[in-house]
Amino acid sequence: MFRKIKGFFKGVLQRMGLVKNIKNMSELKQIPDNDEFYKLIDKWKAIYQGFFSEWHDVMYTTINGSQKRKMATLGMAKVVSQEMASLIFNERCEINISDEGLKKNIDNILEENKFVKRFQDYLEFQFALGGMVIKPYFGDGRIKLSYVTADCFIPISWDNQGIREAVFPNEIRKGKKKYTHLEWHLWEGEEYVIKNELFVTEHGSDLGKQIPLSTLFPDLEEEVRIKAFKRSNFVYFKPNIANNIDMHSPLGIPLYANALDTLKTIDIAFDSFQREFRLGKRRIIVPATAVKTVFDENGVPHRYFDADDEIYQAMGSGNMDELKIHDSTVELRVEEHIAAINALLNLLASQTGFSSGAFSFDGQSVKTATEVVSENSKTFKSKQSHENVIEAGLTELIEVIVQTAELYELFNRPDEGWEVTVTFDDSIAEDQTAEINKQVQLVSNKLTSRKKAIMKIHGLSANEAEQLMKEISEEGQTATAEAIDFFGMSRVDV
Structure with missing residues (x-):
């Protein structure tokens, strides 16, 4: 996504009057000058979804030449992300607000938006991709919450308080046409500016040409200027993990960003375990002459053995012993594979913030530990670490909901300040x-x-x-x- 947009940044930003006479992208330091980090997000997303071509497309050779197959996967990127999200947030989590009137209004908005279910899902996406965004907006007479994954969010400027400006790209496909909607959140002095642009193309490599916004969004305004806002009207959530890939970026990294080699090795071990039952039972050695194609009197080719079957191995140079067919059987290495996978799962647990033994493989499926976790365990400490950042993000979310509600006169800010506390469900941890x-x-x-x-x-x-x-x-x-x-x-x- 970022690769497609980057080439268009210069013209769009100049047209908005934010940047003049940009000679190259590196002159605007707030915008990433390369798409390497977004390539990583695409990679993390593919691994989380269970298929990353560089890992899972396996080339192998049979008698009939090179073949390709899909490697089996345990899907541990999904497992660790889901497990951490469920440990931290569920229906037992309570958001407490000291002002009773405000609490009632916020509770109604969260309930209308099915916040508990959706936030847990996107919390999992946050741990899987490194971040996510929630944007409150006004629609159909009420406040709605829009959720954005890390691959559809590009920060433009930030400071030590967080990300101030960003662009949200969204692709929509209709037939052969691809529409790209760009939603810009910008500050121009004391004004908060939201700008919308729409582009269309029949080629997937670029944004194409700009078209009227009304083509797809007849009720959406091209530009909205707001003077009442005191902070950006979106909240960025990320795991409480230092970004050691780009230490100058405000973006987060997923739980498994530094465990990719382990994830790959787990899939290799599991794939080998699966294929052990297919290939380990029998290996038939046949003479090389027996696998050659033989034509009958009608010119129809025949083979005595299936040349695409991996079970056959052709050997022999003409000696009598080598012309015999050998049925070779081997002992299945089931326990060895299970032990290897469990050793790798323990390594993955330590790399992603879980205690040793948090994940185990019994030969049929991956199981997660469900017993009470002590307060001194690594899992509990990681859980609390992420909760601190999430609580701060939820506090910011309430603030942006309040300023949106004030703008559309749904309810007013309390005269006195309020305090927000989040009570996480620690029943599994203590x-x-x-x-x-x-x-x-x-x-x-x-x-x-x-x-x-x-x-x-x-x-x-x-x-x-x-x-x-x-x-x-x-x-x-x-x-x-x-x-x-x-x-x-x-x-x-x-």
Whole structure:
């Protein structure tokens, strides 16, 4: 995608008045001057989807010449991405907002957009491709959430606060024509500018010519200028992993970016395990003369053996012993293959942030560990590390939803500030009873406050914890009053 767009950046940006007299792409440092990183995203996407031609197209030779087949795959890129996403976010995750009115409005928007299901899916895509974007927008009288994968997002400018400007390319195919919609999110002074352009081509190698936006989007405006926005109206999520491929890029990398060799070796081992049952049972050695084509009296070619079958091996130079047909059988190496695959799975686990033993292969399928994970385990630490970044992203998402709602006068920003806390589901990672007992001991030994303990146990914000403490105190006073009889005297046993 980026390769197709890069050649058009110069003309488009000049036409928008953002860049003048650009001689080459490298002069605009905010825009990637090459597409190498986007080639990697395409590679990661192919591996995640289960077929990467350079790995999985296998050439081999038979008696009849070169052949090609598709290598079997365990699909571990999908497994590790899905497992981390499900550990972090599910329907038990709660987004708490200190302002009750705002919380109600946000909950309604998230529910209307089926946020829990869609966010978990795109969280998996984030771990698989290195990032994803959520864009709130107004449509049909309500706020909708648009989700964008890493291959359809190109940052233009960024600072230490995050990505400020970006372009979102989207391809639409109708018959032989390919339409490309470019949605630009830009800052021009204090104005936030959203520009839309549409291009069409019958050739897949370029954007083609620009056509009226109304061709496909009759209700979409070509340019929208907004003065009310204080921040970019999209949120970029990425795994909490340092980008060691391009240390100057704001883009993230997937969980398995540094484990590609391991993923490839796992597929090689699994492919060998699968083929062991096909090729390991029998090997037939036949004389070379027996596989030659023989023509009958009618000129029809015949062979005694199938030359395309890998099971036959032609040998012999004419000696009597070599003219015999040998049936060679070998012992299947099932346990050796399973042990090798499990060793590789342990290596992959350590490279992707999981504890050793998180994945195992029993000869039929890959299994993931489901037992309670201790707080000192690598899986739990990785989970918490990613949760910190995701919580910050969800806080930003609420902010951009609020500014979009204000723009279209759906509801107003609370007069006072609000606090957002995200309570992730730690039921798989910790024993809740043990956590409660630990907090009680800490309070008893004066090593933490009741407020902090309540926040930890219930996953509440500071304000919510104070409200709960107040309710508990009021209930305690009510219980004391009930212990006094109607004469106004405390009950005394005589």
